[in-house]
Amino acid sequence: MRPHFKFWPRRLPHSITLPATSLWDNLAISAHRYPDKAALVFFGRRLRYRELAEGAERLAAWLAAQGVQRGDRVALCMQNCPQLVLAHFAILRANAVVVPVNPMNRAEELKHYITDPDTRLAITTADLAPELVKASNALPPGERLAHLLVTRFTDAFDADATGPDAPPEAWKPWLHSQLPLPALDGGQTHAWADALACPQPPPALQAGPDDLALLPYTSGTTGLPKGCMHLHKGIMHNTVASNLWSNGAADNVTLAVLPMFHITGIVSMMHTAVYSASTLVIMPRWDRSLAARLLVRYRISHWPNIPTMVIDLLGNPDFRHQDLASLVYIGGGGAAMPQAVAQRLQEHCGLCYTEGYGLTETAAPSHTNPPDHPRQQCLGIPYIGVDARVIDPDTLQEMPVGESGEIIIHGPQVFAGYWKRPEATAAAFIEFEGKRFFRSGDLGRMDEDGYFFMTDRLKRMINASGFKVWPAEVEALMFRHPAIQEACVIAAKDSYRGETVKAIVVLRPTHQDTTGQQIIDWCRENMAVYKAPRIVQLVSALPKSGSGKVMWRTLQEQDAQQTQPLA
Structure with a gap:
């Protein structure tokens, strides 16, 4: 029973055939097709697709020179900036695995992201380096980082930029800081410029669809965060699907303020933009005045976000409804959009806020609202290639339409399992009608049209x-x-x-x-x-x-x- 298909966008297939390539190839192809097109914009400085791909290849060569091999995990801990995107693809080009780390974590938390994935090399910004060094230095000698690559924000933009491209005044001490490289006990710290100057060629590209690409961490009801093993083909699925769902095109311009250490920012924003060769206008963190300025200056067409950003923007006394005139898509997930705010967007700006739903384990969206038939306070319908059901969490029997139960998800984007946690992996999946479904831990219901709604949480969160x-x-x-x-x-x-x-x-x-x-x-x-x-x-x-x-x-x-x- 797939009642939601009657609301399915007519232009879209129900399932897709994936490229038989790695995620790196998406950047390589976009750079080949659109070498001079702006890939990233950061406080006025543009990084073209050719420059992004060439920089990633030089950094991949440097990673290999430090001993990074196929399947090795490399931690990436940054706020949004061009270096994050370049480093992310460099790790993939080096046949390694990206371990995205929330830059808000402190040393006590960071220890886990070094020891659990057996990380020996991390990449970060100068403002965060002392915390990573503190974490590494506190570990036993055999578990510490061997290398820490450090970049400054000013490596990616002009510190003396003025006018509409200048960062907010309050950010300048943070963005302009020239902190020295900290000392790493038993290891080495390296400057970004030195790594990008690596003269060696990158290693042969070996990673393919079935290789591990991404190891984001998610917490749970017990213990420390667990790594979610995502293969190239799983991330590729939601990259291609997101591109189709959002009318992906090379001329799209996305406001990149969702954090790109988070699964949604990584997949639905960064990878999707690179796949379509569109442009990311990057904000390192949220500021409503800067966001309003960038929306107008760069004629932003796509803005994935969280509802609190929209609430804050609309609350700005200087905000004008025409500031959103260029937008063709605005939406997000993570929290419900208040109905009054969604209504205000609709009435004053002519925009429907498109809500979606997904987890770290599902590589961001497993559900989203169809653009022509969105519903408020709603998770949406199952995404391209997804089979989702509502079951009784105790009996594991499917619930009737309209009745609450646990949401379970089957699809090509669902993760392979938890890193080093076979028991947790076994507990996270069930076999249902001959297919392997992930147990979301969220309680919801499905209406007669196949739309899903959240009702409660099975997990304590x-x-x-x-x-x-x-x-x-x-x-x-x-x-x-x-x-x-x-x-x-x-x-x-x-x-x-x-x-x-x-x-x-x-x-x-x-x-x-x-x-x-x-x-x-x-x-x-x-x-x-x-x-x-x-x-x-x-x-x-x-x-x-x-x-x-x-x-x-x-x-x-x-x-x-x-x-x-x-x-």
Whole structure:
């Protein structure tokens, strides 16, 4: 039963035949066909497709000279910038595997991205290098990084740029900083310019569709983040599908503000743009005034985003509806778009916000709304090549139309499994009607037209402005605080973020003078800021079950009933 096909874009096939090539070939082909076309724009400086491909090949040669071989994992930790795109494709050209790392992570978190994927080489920006070095230096000698390649933002744009292409004044100390290379214990740090000057030829291209290409990490209900193994052909599927779905063309111009360490930014934005040889206008982080300026200056046609960006842009008193006149596509996922905001976009700008749904395990979209028949507050219909169902999470039987159950997903973009986690991989999949389906952990329902809607979460997770926060990971980090005896992390309602992180804490008897604010400050120093609790409630004890487990759901329900959160 595929009722959603009656809303399927008539111009699109239900499934696609994939190129029998690697992801690197997409850049090589675009550079061959459009050598002088702008691939990337960063504060006014344009990097052409020929320059991007040639730079990636030189960097691939340098990686090989440092000992990177086929299948080796290379960590890439950056905010959005041209160097991120170049390095990403250089790693693929070197037959290696990209390990995208959230640049908001702190040293304690970064250790895991060095040790778990057995990373010996990382690429980062100068502002983040000290944190990576701190993480590596704290590890045993046999587990540390051997090489750290460091670039500065000014390697990719003119520091003295003025006028509409200049960065916001508040960003200049960050973007213009000329920090020295930090010392890596037992290893070497290298400057970006030296690596790009590598005179050697790149290694022979060996990676193909069945090779591992990408190892993004996702957290879960227990333990540390797990690496999701994505093959070239899986990422290729959603690259080609996204290109078709969004009317991909070489003349498209995309505002690249979604982070390109995140699966959606990597696949639906970066890889899709390179495949179609379109242009990415890059923002390293969100700023509503800069976004408005770039939308007009570069006549942006496509803007994938998260809803909080749109809310912020529309809240700018200087925003004019004509600023969005060039847009033909605006949409995203990660969090629901408030209906009132979507309505305002429709009424004043003539744009339908296209919501979608996907996970790190599904290489971004597994569902999206058809452009001609979008629905608000809706995950959309199954994507090209996807079979999605709703089942009872206990009996594993399919649920009737309209009834809630767990969303399961089968498709060519679904990951191969979790890195070094065979038990977690086995638990993540079921066989259903003879096919291997991924269990999303999200509860939803399907209506009679085949549209999917989120109803709840089977897994314990907090969604803060589209950033997924896993309480077990935050709790594990908080237990390293000397004053914390017990901690339970729950979601608290937030008018802007939708949800925010709240920690309910029992202090050790020896640290009773510790304040909630001190714990918040410590968390911000030791974990990514979006994970850090914004609210800390100190209590004498946590409710527990008969088996001694903390009853987090009880605390969640109690908090939801309170009109004012405790701080």
